[in-house]
Amino acid sequence: MSSANADQKKENAEAQAQASAAVPSAGAMVEYDTDIVYNALFTKQGVTETRWSGFPSFSMRFFRQLRDFVHIVTATEKRQVVVLDARQRSLDYATCGFAMRPLKSHVADWQQVTVGGSEQQALFQAELERVILELHPDVQKITIAGYLLRGGPNANPPATDGLHLDFYPDMERVKAVHGKPDEQKLYPEFDGLEMKMVLGLWMPREMANPVYDHPLFFGDASTFAPEDVVPQEQDFDHVEEGGMKRVRNLAASQPIFSERQRWYYYSQQTCEEVVVFRHLTQPAGGKACFHAALRQPLPDGMETRKSIEARAFLYFSKSN
Numbered sequence: 225m226s227s228a229n230a231d232q233k234k235e236n237a238e239a240q241a242q243a244s245a246a247v248p249s250a251g252a253m254v255e256y257d258t259d260i261v262y263n264a265l266f267t268k269q270g271v272t273e274t275r276w277s278g279f280p281s282f283s284m285r286f287f288r289q290l291r292d293f294v295h296i297v298t299a300t301e302k303r304q305v306v307v308l309d310a311r312q313r314s315l316d317y318a319t320c321g322f323a324m325r326p327l328k329s330h331v332a333d334w335q336q337v338t339v340g341g342s343e344q345q346a347l348f349q350a351e352l353e354r355v356i357l358e359l360h361p362d363v364q365k366i367t368i369a370g371y372l373l374r375g376g377p378n379a380n381p382p383a384t385d386g387l388h389l390d391f392y393p394d395m396e397r398v399k400a401v402h403g404k405p406d407e408q409k410l411y412p413e414f415d416g417l418e419m420k421m422v423l424g425l426w427m428p429r430e431m432a433n434p435v436y437d438h439p440l441f442f443g444d445a446s447t448f449a450p451e452d453v454v455p456q457e458q459d460f461d462h463v464e465e466g467g468m469k470r471v472r473n474l475a476a477s478q479p480i481f482s483e484r485q486r487w488y489y490y491s492q493q494t495c496e497e498v499v500v501f502r503h504l505t506q507p508a509g510g511k512a513c514f515h516a517a518l519r520q521p522l523p524d525g526m527e528t529r530k531s532i533e534a535r536a537f538l539y540f541s542k543s544n
Contacts, residue, residue, distance in 0.1 A: 262304070320444040327496060352536065421537075426533045445512055
């Protein structure tokens with residue numbers, strides 16, 4: 225048996241054990257057999273900040289990575305939640321902050337999508353822009369960046385169980401951490417326009433079957449409060465645009481748990497469907513969706529998840 229197959233069988237066993245051990249608590253909202261009772265990770269009450277510098281590795285940053293990793297582990301607790309199948313519900317994008325849309329992409333080479341200036345990236349960007357315009361017809365300009373592959377060769381793994389916000393919901397604080405003034409800006413600026421929203425765009429790729437083992441799940445943005453959000457200063461490396469890239473950012477760690485929060489995913493998402501969700505909405509404290517990948521069993525003979533994601537910065541007239 226190959227190492228990859230052994231790892232997948234171990235992960236399936238862990239996911240099945242977790243599902244078996246999870247018993248819905250009082251007030252759980254399971255209505256359909258595609259709803260999932262899940263033991264998710266949250267930040268403990270009283271924790272005011274965390275840091276992430278990557279998993280400990282043999283590098284100059286080893287001791288800092290180890291310190292930050294241990295702090296996150298000790299600051300984390302497991303809580304049972306019900307992840308509702310959004311396909312079975314009527315949800316309002318303007319309220320919850322996420323939606324699924326059909327997208328039959330004509331991309332032929334997904335690796336090339338991560339290469340800046342390539343024809344494949346331009347093609348995919350145009351496809352994503354059309355989806356965004358359906359949801360935000362008043363947007364004046366869209367810039368898309370951070371194309372990232374997960375699953376498959378030369379790609380990052382799924383971000384399983386690590387609920388987070390890509391940006392802390394205060395862009396001025398994010399920009400203060402992102403880099404020095406002489407470095408490349410987080411996003412460009414345009415006369416007469418204001419960047420008011422950052423969207424995440426996520427879809428499976430290069431799969432014959434739907435996503436079974438690592439679907440993305442989201443927090444309904446309308447069910448979160450400012451006190452649920454824990455800032456996380458980040459300084460780590462990951463694979464982006466065909467190479468390793470150092471990331472410096474102010475994000476939000478796993479949220480602090482509350483019974484008011486609601487969680488959703490789209491069952492059996494296919495390669496012809498894209499999910500759009502809010503990373504950040506200005507002014508500070510606006511709508512944002514915590515998100516991560518669920519850990520679920522992979523049926524025999526099915527392909528493990530492969531996906532692509534990107535971020536879109538939306539600009540609106542300053543008069544809006």
